[in-house]
Structures are given as structure tokens and as C-alpha cells.
Amino acid sequence: MSRLAIPAAPVAIAFASGIALAPWARADVAWTTWLASLASAGALLLAGRTSWAAALLLAGVGAIGALRGIEPPLPPDHVARLELPRIARVDGRLAAEPVRWTPDRLRLLIDVEGVDGLPRSGRIQATVYGVPPPLAEGQRLAAELRLYPATGLRNPGTFDYAEHLKREGIRVTATARADRLTPLDDPVPPWPARIKHESLAAISRALPPTSGALLAGLLLGERTDLPHELDEGFRLAGVYHVLAVSGFNVALLAAAVFA
Known part of the structure; x- marks a missing residue:
């Protein structure tokens, strides 16, 4: 398979190589490599040396990968x-x-x-x-x-x-x-939190405690009021992930309501 058939492969390999080398790289060296590669590749493109320019651009991509993988130092007041x-x-x-x-x-x-x-x-x-x-x-x-x-x-x-x-x-x-x-203050919660609180209140008003707690877990990931025996049952059955918020849970509810 030619390089033209998978044009992103060399770029991906160069980027991944840079990330792999990040533990041994220095940020200033990576920045210098990236800038030098970019400038040199531009000059070579103007001169019609596309193969050399491509190689230098890949080196620049590797430098970007290294910068992505280098852990920035903690600020003094951290x-x-x-x-x-x-x-x-x-x-x-x-x-x-x-x-x-x-x-x-x-x-x-x-x-x-x-x-x-x-x-x-x-x-x-x-x-x-x-x-x-x-x-x-x-x-x-x-x-x-x-x-x-x-x-x-x-x-x-x-x-x-x-x-x-x-x-x-x-x-x-x-x-x-x-x-x-x-x-220290009492700000208005952001709108996602307000919607969640209102939804929990509506569920608790409309359903018995156990059913409401189960629905709150399925739709909102809220497991606070789930009875201990039901919570433990989900754990023992290995399906506790069902109580996490997911599009699948919402789709199941929508299918049950609108089917």
C-alpha cells in the first residue's frame, strides 16, 4: 500500500513518536525544533524540494507531539x-x-x-x-x-x-x-444543575420512593436515595453501570414512553 493510500499515517506516526519521546524531551528544544522545521520546510517548498520539506514537516509534527506529552511544571504557588x-x-x-x-x-x-x-x-x-x-x-x-x-x-x-x-x-x-x-456565598447554581434538581424533585413527586430512586439513577446518575438492598443487588449482578447516565438509558425510557 502506497503512502498516498494512507496519507495520514506518516503524520500520525510522527506525532505518536513525539509523544513517546516526551519523557526525555525538553520543552525549549521541542519549540526550537518545531519553529526551525516550519521555517526550513517553507524555504524548501519555495525551492521546489518537496520531499525534504515533507520530512522536515514530519519532524515538526514530532516536536508538536513531544510538546503535547511534556508535563508542564507546577506553578510555585501550587x-x-x-x-x-x-x-x-x-x-x-x-x-x-x-x-x-x-x-x-x-x-x-x-x-x-x-x-x-x-x-x-x-x-x-x-x-x-x-x-x-x-x-x-x-x-x-x-x-x-x-x-x-x-x-x-x-x-x-x-x-x-x-x-x-x-x-x-x-x-x-x-x-x-x-x-x-x-x-462563603450562595450563588445561583448553573442551569444544568438547576435542571437536575428540578428533575429529581419531579421524579420524587410522581413516583414511589424506590421507583423514583431507580429512575433517578438511570436518567441522572443520582444514586443517593437508592435503597441499600437494591444498590447492592446491582453490584452483585455486575450491572451497576446501568445506573450511570447514558444515552442508552434515555433511549430505553423514550422507547417505553413513546412506543
Whole structure:
């Protein structure tokens, strides 16, 4: 098969090679390589040396791949640069709607603004135990958190949770008691959160508790009110993923309603 039959293959290979070499590459060298390749390829194209120009452009694509794979350095004020673990007062803003796993356990994503009175940056994933005050995406809060470096299972070949968190921009995790959270303002939740809250309220009004909790899980991924025995039944049957939000679940409901 000729190169013309798969014109994107050389570009993809060059880009993937750059990503593979990223752990050993320096950002300044990659930028210089990209700029030099681009300028040289332009000059060669003007001179009619298309093959050489194509080779240099592929080198530039490889440099872009390396830049994509190079991990940028943390800013000096990043929360991950603190000595961890530690207990600290964190001021920040909720980056997403709180995820409630059970009535007394939820997960918060906090964009950090300050730690112990000093300006800090970064994002923390916090697990909160107890019944918290009402919280919404975008809300500022202060909390006493126990901070840890983000880690995962160390078994070879298993899912690297710490690397997953790093890709999400999370280098620090935390735990907290609900009574140590203090909302600092009361903003109006964004429209997706308002729609979800109104939908949950409508479901609870229209259906019995168990049926409403099941429908809320199928459509909205909200499993807080799901009875323990039903929740455990889904887990044991290996179909707990059915309670995650998906287009398939919505399609099933639409088919049942409009068929």
C-alpha cells in the first residue's frame, strides 16, 4: 500500500513518536525544533524540494507531539508543592456540582484560592463525610481539610488512579468532616444543575420512593436515595453501570414512553 493510500499515517506516526519521546524531551528544544522545521520546510517548498520539506514537516509534527506529552511544571504557588500530608484551612471555589455517593458521603472538586491564609492554586478532590450544608457548583467555601498527595493502587498492571487524577489536573486529594465546611456565598447554581434538581424533585413527586430512586439513577446518575438492598443487588449482578447516565438509558425510557 502506497503512502498516498494512507496519507495520514506518516503524520500520525510522527506525532505518536513525539509523544513517546516526551519523557526525555525538553520543552525549549521541542519549540526550537518545531519553529526551525516550519521555517526550513517553507524555504524548501519555495525551492521546489518537496520531499525534504515533507520530512522536515514530519519532524515538526514530532516536536508538536513531544510538546503535547511534556508535563508542564507546577506553578510555585501550587498546592501540591506544600509539604503533605497536612491539615489546612483551604479557601476555594467548587469546580463542579458535588457528587453524592451516599446521604453522608460526597465528593467535591475545589479550585484552590488560598491555604492557611496564603494565596495558592491548583485543584483538590475532597471526600466529605457527614451531612454537609447545601452546596452548588461555583460556590465559594472554606474548609478544614486533611490534604494528601494523589496516589493510587501500586499493583503492577492495575488502573493507575493517580495518573488519572493527574490528567484531570488533580495532584492533591483530601478528606474532611461535613461540619468543617463553611459556604462563603450562595450563588445561583448553573442551569444544568438547576435542571437536575428540578428533575429529581419531579421524579420524587410522581413516583414511589424506590421507583423514583431507580429512575433517578438511570436518567441522572443520582444514586443517593437508592435503597441499600437494591444498590447492592446491582453490584452483585455486575450491572451497576446501568445506573450511570447514558444515552442508552434515555433511549430505553423514550422507547417505553413513546412506543
